[in-house]
Amino acid sequence: MQGVFVDPVHRTARVAGGSLLGELDREAQAYGLITPTGTVSHTGVGGLTLGGGIGRLTRLYGLTCDNVVSMEVITADGQLRHASENENADLFWGLRGGGGNFGVVTSFEFRLHPFNSTVTAGNLVYPLELAPKVFEFAAQYAATLPPEAAIGMSLLSLPNGVKIASVEFIHCGALSTGAALAKPLRDFMKPLNDTIATTTFTQVQTQGDAVQGPGHRQYTKGGFLPKMQAGVIEAAVAAIQSARLPLMHGIFFGQLGGGAMSKVSPGETAFPNRDADYVTFMFLQWDEPAHSAPAIDWARQAWKGIEPFSQGFYTNFMPSDVGQRHVDENYGSNLEKLTRVKNKYDPTNLFRLNANVLPARGS
Ligand SMILES: Cc1cc2nc3c(=O)[nH]c(=O)nc-3n(C[C@H](O)[C@H](O)[C@H](O)COP(=O)(O)OP(=O)(O)OC[C@H]3O[C@@H](n4cnc5c(N)ncnc54)[C@H](O)[C@@H]3O)c2cc1C
Numbered sequence: 001m002q003g004v005f006v007d008p009v010h011r012t013a014r015v016a017g018g019s020l021l022g023e024l025d026r027e028a029q030a031y032g033l034i035t036p037t038g039t040v041s042h043t044g045v046g047g048l049t050l051g052g053g054i055g056r057l058t059r060l061y062g063l064t065c066d067n068v069v070s071m072e073v074i075t076a077d078g079q080l081r082h083a084s085e086n087e088n089a090d091l092f093w094g095l096r097g098g099g100g101n102f103g104v105v106t107s108f109e110f111r112l113h114p115f116n117s118t119v120t121a122g123n124l125v126y127p128l129e130l131a132p133k134v135f136e137f138a139a140q141y142a143a144t145l146p147p148e149a150a151i152g153m154s155l156l157s158l159p160n161g162v163k164i165a166s167v168e169f170i171h172c173g174a175l176s177t178g179a180a181l182a183k184p185l186r187d188f189m190k191p192l193n194d195t196i197a198t199t200t201f202t203q204v205q206t207q208g209d210a211v212q213g214p215g216h217r218q219y220t221k222g223g224f225l226p227k228m229q230a231g232v233i234e235a236a237v238a239a240i241q242s243a244r245l246p247l248m249h250g251i252f253f254g255q256l257g258g259g260a261m262s263k264v265s266p267g268e269t270a271f272p273n274r275d276a277d278y279v280t281f282m283f284l285q286w287d288e289p290a291h292s293a294p295a296i297d298w299a300r301q302a303w304k305g306i307e308p309f310s311q312g313f314y315t316n317f318m319p320s321d322v323g324q325r326h327v328d329e330n331y332g333s334n335l336e337k338l339t340r341v342k343n344k345y346d347p348t349n350l351f352r353l354n355a356n357v358l359p360a361r362g363s
Contacts, residue, residue, distance in 0.1 A: 039056060220283055
């Protein structure tokens, strides 16, 4: 079920349930419009939106789910329902952050924003040893940036053993402002490579597609950080320093705080983690079956160093070994209402292969 239909007059897009982010970006950008999505264009709109949807425009326009106007959804009883603020409002609430718990969304209607396709964006790459100083400066500086700009910080141990740190910068708006805002980051310490330049947003949105492509073994683990601290950077650097396997080990920090995401209260949609300053996740990728056990073991060990700085996790990056108690805790004060919505629309828990909301409680 793929297809994106833009209504440029009302600034909305009707998106079929199986569409990919790249299709939505491309069609909306053809009209100079956008809705915030994720960072890899072959990710599905469906799962990403229902779990929240975090990306380069989260500070500017909020989560992807914050930009949904309505949905067509087939619930567990086989009924096709329209969900919006005015119709089945409880279902609409639960679908925005509650993942695939309530039914199959056959189409989404998104709000679109006017958006200039030309942006200032790129990466500054450093040797791993400089990461603590560079990241500390970047995080302090990022806290002063307007919502039109955002940074991401990555630590990588590549399959050939090379270890690097990088800071991704993006600014959407006047190019002169973008260049001026990037300058302190570029000037702070000389990078090995500096790719910050004028480019198109759709180009930025596809730059990670190949590296994170299908057909490989992958493991992801992560959480939200209430604030960026020196301790979490140290733990992440130590983890990357300890990486010995000939495969891609990555630890990523994405800036979220101080923008549109945190302006929505945690109870307004089912997505609970509104106060996060950063999202962090580990990304491992390999092909050899023999690397699976040591790679996952490395990730679990590395996470032990980072986890004490985290609070809650992003359900769309949830590994399968997270227990129900943690899933419940993560929904926080929204769990009770989620349970009521689950009881109403999926009382037998037909949709359970997800960050599951159990229907029995409180029914
Ligand atoms: C390479 C890569 C990059 C990523 N980058 C980001 C990112 O930048 N930002 C971010 O927020 N997340 C990101 N993610 C996480 C992503 O949000 C989740 O993996 C999400 O589940 C993807 O949704 P999907 O529709 O592609 O997946 P699928 O595997 O098709 O679906 C996953 C689950 O979502 C639910 N679901 C999917 N479609 C529907 C539907 N139409 N109706 C009801 N339920 C549905 C179901 O429960 C399903 O089991 C990334 C993941 C990958 C693999």
